Amino acid sequence: MASSDQGPGNQEQIQSLREALRQSPGNIPLRQHLADTLSQNGLGAEAEKEYREALALAPDNQDLKLGLARAFFQQGKNSHALVIVEDLVKHGTAPARAFLLHARLLAGIGEVEQAVAAYRRAVEKDSAVADTEFAGRLGINASEEKSEVVEGRVRNAWGEDDQTAVEQEIERPKIKFADVGGMDALKEEIRLKIIYPLTHPEMYRAYGKRMGGGILMYGPPGCGKTYLARATAGEIQAGFIAVGINDVLEMWIGNSERNLHALFEQARSNPPCVLFFDEVDALGASRADMRHHAGRQLINQFLAEMDGVKSSNEGVLILAATNAPWHLDSAFRRPGRFDRVLFVPPPDTTARAAVLRLICRGKPAEELDFDHLGKKTEGFSGADLKAVVDIAIESKLRQAMKEGVPRPLGTKDLLAAAATLKPTTKEWFAAARNYALYSNQGGVYDDVLAYLKLK
Secondary structure, X not given: OOOOOOOHHHXXXXXXXXXHHHHOOOOHHHHXXXXXXXXXXXXXXXXXXXXXXXXXXXXXXXXXXXXXXXXHHHOOOXXXXXXXXXXXXXXXXXXXXXXXHHHHHHHHOOOHHHHHHHHHHHHHHOHHHOOHHHHHHHOOOOOOOOOXXXXXXXXXXXXXXXXXXXXXXXEXXXXXXXXXXXXXXXXXXXXHHHHHHHHOHHHHHHOOOOOOEEEEEEOOOOOOHHHHHHHXXXXXXXXXXXXXXXXXXXXXXXXXXXXXXHHHHHHHOOOOEEEEEOOHHHOOEOHHHOOOHHHHHHHHHHHHHHHOOOOOOOOEEEEEEEOOHHHEOHHHHOOOOOOEEEEOOOOOHHHHHHHHHHHHOOOOEOOOOHHHHHHOOOOOOHHHHHHHHHHHHHHHHHHHHHHOOOOOEOHHHHHHHHHOOOOOHHHHHXXXXXXXXXXXXXXXXXXXXXXXXXX
16 A cells, blocks of 8 residues: 655645536546546545546546545555456456556465466566566566466465465463363363363273364454463464464465465374464455456365364364454354354443453552453453553543552542443444344354343
C-alpha cells in the first residue's frame, strides 16, 4: 500500500481541484483527475470516494473502474480490486495497466503462474508498463540453473528430506489449567481427548482408542482460546508449536504446502506435542468458496497431514482456534480430524471473577469484591476484563503522579473503568446468531443457540 507523500504543491493542487469540482460537480474528467491525483499521492481512501462518485455518473468507464481497483489495491482491499480487474481483463480492449494490476493481485494470492501470464499480456500490450523488479520476483526469463523461481514455479519440488522450510520454536508452557479462569466444561473435554490418553494410556488401549486427533475451539475473540491451548500443553508437559497464517502461507506454488508438512513433521519428531493453529479458517477456508486452485491444494495438504496419510500422528495433539467456524471447510470436522468442536463463550459471572483475580494477582490492590465485579461485567471477554484493569491502573497512575503517592486499586476504580467500555463480544454474536439459526447442519452451533437462549 502506498503512503501519503503530499508536499505543499500537491496539497494546493488537490485543493484547487476540489474547489473546481464544487463549481462543476458533474464534470467527470475533472473528478477523475482529482481521483488520480489523490491516488498518486497515496490517498487511497479519498481516491476511492472520488472514483465511486465518477462511476455513478459514468458506470461503464474503463479508466474509472481501473482507478477504483487501484485505490482498493492501495488500501489492501485486494479481493475488491480483483473482482473489478477480472471483469476488465475479459475484454480485449482493457489497458495494459489492468493486466499488470491483475498480475500483482494474482501473485498476492499465490496464483503465480497465472500472474506470469497476466504480466506477459500487459507487456505485450504496452512495453512501457514493464516492471523488472516484479518480473524478477515472478521468475520471468529466469535461468533454471541459477534461479530458485522460474516462470512462477519453485524450481525444486519439496520432499521428505527438504531442509529449506523454517522450523518453529517449540515452547514449553509453564501455565496449567489452574491458571485459566473458568472454562470447566471445556477443560474436561480436553482432558478426555488429550490429557487422559497420556496419563492413563492403558485405559484407552483397552478400548482401542489411540492418542491424537484434534479439537477445534470457536467463539468471540479475546475469550481465552489461545491461552487454553497453551495451558493444555503445560498440563501434560508437552511441547507447544503455535502456528499463525504467516508461518505457512507463501507466494510461491508448493511452498505453503511444504511449510505445513514441515510443521507436522516437527511435531511428529517431538512427541508429545501440541500443534496449535490460530485463525485456522484462514488456512482451511471452505473449498466451495475458493476461486483459486492454490488455496484448494493447501486445504487438501492440511487434510492429508491430519489424517496421517504418510506418517503417524501418534502423540501429535492438534488444537485450533477460529472466530469464524462457518468459513472452515466441513471436511475438517470428520472423525479423526477436528472431531470435537467446542464453543468458547465469554466467561460467566463466576469465571469473570476468577479471571479478574488472576489479572489482579501481584498488583497493588485493597480488598477487591471480585464477585460484585463479575456481576457488573456481563458479556465481557477475558481481553475486555484485562482492558478494564489496564484502564483502572492508568487512572491510578495519573492520580499518583498528581499526588506523589501511589494508592492501591479499589473495587470502585475497576467499576469506573468497566463503565467506560462495552463488551466486544456483541458484534461477534450478531453474526454468529444468523449462522446458528440458518446454517446449523448437524447441530454444530447448538451451543451458540443455547448461550443466546434461542434453544
